[in-house]
Amino acid sequence: MTHPTRxxxxxxxxxxxxxxxxxxxVAAAVAIASAIRSAVAARGKAVLGLAxxxxxxxxxxxxxxxxxSAGLSFAEVSTYNLDEYYPMGPLDLQSxxxxxxxxxxxxxxxxxxxxxxxDGTVPEAFAARHAADFDRWIWADGGLDLQLxxxxxxxxxxxxxxxxxxxxxxxxxxxxxxxLHPTTRADAGKDFGGEDLVPRRALTMxxxxxxxxxxxxxxxxxxxxxxxxxxxxxxxxxxxxxxxLLRSAPGRVTWMIDEAAAAGLG
Ligand code: F6R
Numbered sequence: 001m002t003h004p005t006r007x008x009x010x011x012x013x014x015x016x017x018x019x020x021x022x023x024x025x026v027a028a029a030v031a032i033a034s035a036i037r038s039a040v041a042a043r044g045k046a047v048l049g050l051a052x053x054x055x056x057x058x059x060x061x062x063x064x065x066x067x068x069s070a071g072l073s074f075a076e077v078s079t080y081n082l083d084e085y086y087p088m089g090p091l092d093l094q095s096x097x098x099x100x101x102x103x104x105x106x107x108x109x110x111x112x113x114x115x116x117x118x119d120g121t122v123p124e125a126f127a128a129r130h131a132a133d134f135d136r137w138i139w140a141d142g143g144l145d146l147q148l149x150x151x152x153x154x155x156x157x158x159x160x161x162x163x164x165x166x167x168x169x170x171x172x173x174x175x176x177x178x179x180l181h182p183t184t185r186a187d188a189g190k191d192f193g194g195e196d197l198v199p200r201r202a203l204t205m206x207x208x209x210x211x212x213x214x215x216x217x218x219x220x221x222x223x224x225x226x227x228x229x230x231x232x233x234x235x236x237x238x239x240x241x242x243x244x245l246l247r248s249a250p251g252r253v254t255w256m257i258d259e260a261a262a263a264g265l266g
Pocket of ligand 1: 050051052053054055056082083149150151152153156157158159
C-alpha cells in the first residue's frame with residue numbers, strides 16, 4: 001500500500017511516484033515516524049518542520065492513526081510550521097494554528113510549548129524580530145531533522161513566492177514577512193470565502209532555514225501541480241521557481257508525488 005509504483009533519482013533528489021495521494025500520504029507518515037524514532041534514539045528529541053494546506057492532510061491523518069494504534073509518540077518532538085497569514089488570529093478558522101490543531105496537535109501527545117507557529121498577531125513593528133527569533137528557536141533546538149513541504153502552483157515553498165533575485169541571495173532568505181503572490185491568494189480564496197478576503201501578507205520560514213533541514217520531504221498531488229513539479233526538478237535553479245532552489249540540497253530531498261503531479265517529468 002505504501003510502496004511507490006515507480007521511483008528514480010532526478011537532479012540529486014529521490015522521486016517516488018505513488019498510485020494516489022492517500023498512498024503517498026501514508027508513506028510520508030511512515031518516513032516521518034521513522035525520522036522521529038531515529039532522532040529520539042540518537043539525540044533524545046526530534047525536530048520537525050511542518051506544512052499546512054490540502055496536500056499534507058492524508059499525512060496528518062496517518063500520523064494520528066499511528067499515534068492511536070502503533071505506539072508513535074510526539075512526547076519528545078518539537079515542531080516548527082512553515083508559515084502563517086498576517087494578520088491572523090490563532091483561533092480563526094483559516095489560521096494555520098487552528099489547521100494544525102484540527103489535523104494534528106489536538107490529537108497527539110505533542111507539548112503545547114513545543115508546537116511553534118509564526119504568530120499572526122505579533123505587532124507589526126515587532127514582526128521582523130519575531131521572524132528572526134523563529135530562526136533562532138530552530139537553531140537552538142538543534143535544527144530540523146525533517147522538513148515537510150508542499151508546493152504551490154506557482155512553485156512557492158512555504159510562502160517564499162517567485163521573485164527575481166540572484167540565486168545566492170534567494171538561498172539566504174531568512175524567515176520574514178512577505179507579500180502573497182496573486183496565484184496564492186486566488187488559490188486560498190476558497191478557504192476565505194473569496195479572494196478579496198485573503199490576507200495580502202504572511203510570515204514565512206525562509207529558504208535558508210528550509211534548506212538547512214537534515215532531510216526534506218516534498219509532496220505534490222494532482223494535475224495542477226505538474227508544472228510546478230517539473231520546473232522544480234528540471235530547468236534553471238532560480239528564485240522565480242522557489243521549488244527549484246531545493247536542488248541546492250542534493251541528497252537530502254525526497255519528492256513523494258502522484259502520477260498526475262509527475263506528468264511533466266517525462
Ligand atoms: C503551507 C505552505 C504552502 C503549501 C502550498 C500548497 O504551509 O507552506 O507552500 O504547501 O501552497 O498548498 P496545497 O497543499 O493546499 O495545494
